[in-house]
Amino acid sequence: xxxxxxxxxxxxxxxxxxxxxxxxxxxxxxxxxxxxxxxxxxxxxxxxxxxxxxxxxxxxxxxxxxxxxxxxxxxxxxxxxxxxxxxxxxxxxxxxxxxxxxxxxxxxxxxxxxxxxxxxxxxxxxxxxxxxxxxxxxxxxxxxxxxxxxxxxxxxxxxxxxxxxxxxxxxxxxxxxxxxxxxxxxxxxxxxxxxxxxxxxxxxxxxxxxxxxxxxxxxxxxxxxxxxxxxxxxxxxxxxxxxxxxxxxxxxxxxxxxxxxxxxxxxxxxxxxxxxxxxxxxxxxxxxxxxxxxxxxxxxxxxxxxxxxxxxxxxxxxxxxxxxxxxxxxxxxxxxxxxxxxxxxxxxxx
Numbered sequence: 525x526x527x528x529x530x531x532x533x534x535x536x537x538x539x540x541x542x543x544x545x546x547x548x549x550x551x552x553x554x555x556x557x558x559x560x561x562x563x564x565x566x567x568x569x570x571x572x573x574x575x576x577x578x579x580x581x582x583x584x585x586x587x588x589x590x591x592x593x594x595x596x597x598x599x600x601x602x603x604x605x606x607x608x609x610x611x612x613x614x615x616x617x618x619x620x621x622x623x624x625x626x627x628x629x630x631x632x633x634x635x636x637x638x639x640x641x642x643x644x645x646x647x648x649x650x651x652x653x654x655x656x657x658x659x660x661x662x663x664x665x666x667x668x669x670x671x672x673x674x675x676x677x678x679x680x681x682x683x684x685x686x687x688x689x690x691x692x693x694x695x696x697x698x699x700x701x702x703x704x705x706x707x708x709x710x711x712x713x714x715x716x717x718x719x720x721x722x723x724x725x726x727x728x729x730x731x732x733x734x735x736x737x738x739x740x741x742x743x744x745x746x747x748x749x750x751x752x753x754x755x756x757x758x759x760x761x762x763x764x765x766x767x768x769x770x771x772x773x774x775x776x777x778x779x780x781x782x783x784x785x786x787x788x789x790x791x792x793x794x795x796x797x798x799x800x801x802x803x804x805x806x807x808x809x810x811x812x813x814x815x816x817x818x819x820x821x822x823x824x825x826x827x828x829x830x831x832x833x834x835x836x837x838x839x840x841x842x843x844x845x846x847x848x849x850x851x852x853x854x855x856x857x858x859x860x861x862x863x864x865x866x867x868x869x870x871x872x873x874x
Contacts (some may be wrong), residue, residue, distance in 0.1 A: 525811040526669065532658040533647065533673070533680040539655055543673055543680060546599045549592050550633035551625045551733040553600035556589075557581055560624055570654040576610030596650035602634035602670075631675045637668030637686070647682055649669075655682075677759040678752045680846050682685075695822050698782040700870025702831070702862045703811060709772060710862035712784075712870045720768045723805035726761040733757050766806055773814040783815045784833055784873035787824040824874040836867040 535543060546860040555868050557577045569705040572580075581604060585592045594598060613619040642665075645657045649671070665686035672683040694852035700712035733754040735832040776783065795802045818821050825831065833841045835853040842851065844861055851857065851864040 525688055526685060527688045528664055528683050529661055530664060530681055530683045531661070534656045534658065535680055539653055540680065542595070542651065543675075544652060545591075545633075546595045546633045546673065547631040549625075550599045550603040551627065551631070552592070553585075553588065554603040554607050555624045557604050558624060561607070561611070569683070573611075574605060577607070578604045580715060592653075596639075598635040599633040602636075602831075606634075609719060614841060616737070628678045634670055637684075638672050640668055640671045640684075642668070642684065648857040654826065655680075661686075677755040679759075680729050693777065693781060695777060695779055695781045695820070697780050698784060698868040698870060698874055699776065699780040700784040700868070700873065701776070702786065702866040702869060703788065703806070703808050704862060705799065705806055707862060708806055709776070709811070709859070710866050711776070712863065713742065713753070714863055714864040716862075717772045719767070719802075719806060719851050721802075721805060722761055722765040722768070723801065726764075727756065729757050766810075767803075769807060769811055769814060772813060773818055777815070777819045781820045782874075783822045784870050785815065785821040785822065785824055786829075786869055787827045788812075789827050789829045807852055811834065825869050825872045829872055831868040831872070832861060834868055836864050836871070 557580075560580060561572050561577055564572060574677065578601065581600070585600070589655060607622060608624040610619065614621055635649060639650050644662050645654075645656055645660055647655045649655065661684060663686060665684075665688060669685045669687065672687075674681050674683065702710045704710065705718045705719060709717040719869070733750070737747065737750040737754055738752050740850050778832040790803065793803045796803075835842065835851060835855060835857050835858075836854060837857040838855040840853060842853065844851070849861055851859055851861050857864075
């Protein structure tokens, strides 16, 4: 079973400069190969693939970009592999056409795990880099597949993807879950997980930092400091949201083996301007992703299946606008509309 562990790094000034060079080479190789790919297709009608574009870049890098040899070769190779994968998804209509990478936006590079060693809190990379980590690797890794170094809000992180021994989940039974905005998740057994509304709590600090940023002169040191402060606030808000989401999903899968969800069309929900901010803040797609890789089995109910209007006892349909929070049926069933929906999801999935 593959698992990834993301850990913060504490490089010194020399190591930080070296990591920045790796990011620059990865960005350079990606953008150069993308420009060549586009130019050859438009002018000569030549279609490249990963191997042909990699061979072309290796033939010119010594003459045109001699500084590339100052960093590990894996940084450039992984970036070109990412470009090849991006074009594959573009040809199969899974993604849009690849775009050029910009400096300072999602700076990262990847290195093959065969040349990486992890000893306690020390991460050993090619070119003699031995960087201190904030903690040891939590997993007992039998094999390291690859290592991704990234920079977020002025801080360096490493994501180590490795093969670990799969742990057997002792949980039993099935549960239906109704995801929403008022309550983040409502289970068919009546348990509710409230929505932390992380975006609402951090919105004032973000707005204040953005106003401060726009007052600064472009290109000044104060503007760069303000940009770093704003990125830090966004990073902390994302950490708070991810922390609550991970704790909530882990708590559910420790009790139930089979998770039953509704196949929500989140993209369409975001077009409703009255709900878009709340839906985006709830991170429903991230919750679904975490359930898929944590739970033993995840089942889905079609998005067009009636889950809110039917009574879970007799099946009679009711008009249920968002303002009506209680399902009150003539058969005597009276319960929260979200619990009723979660039971319907469970029944349909099982």
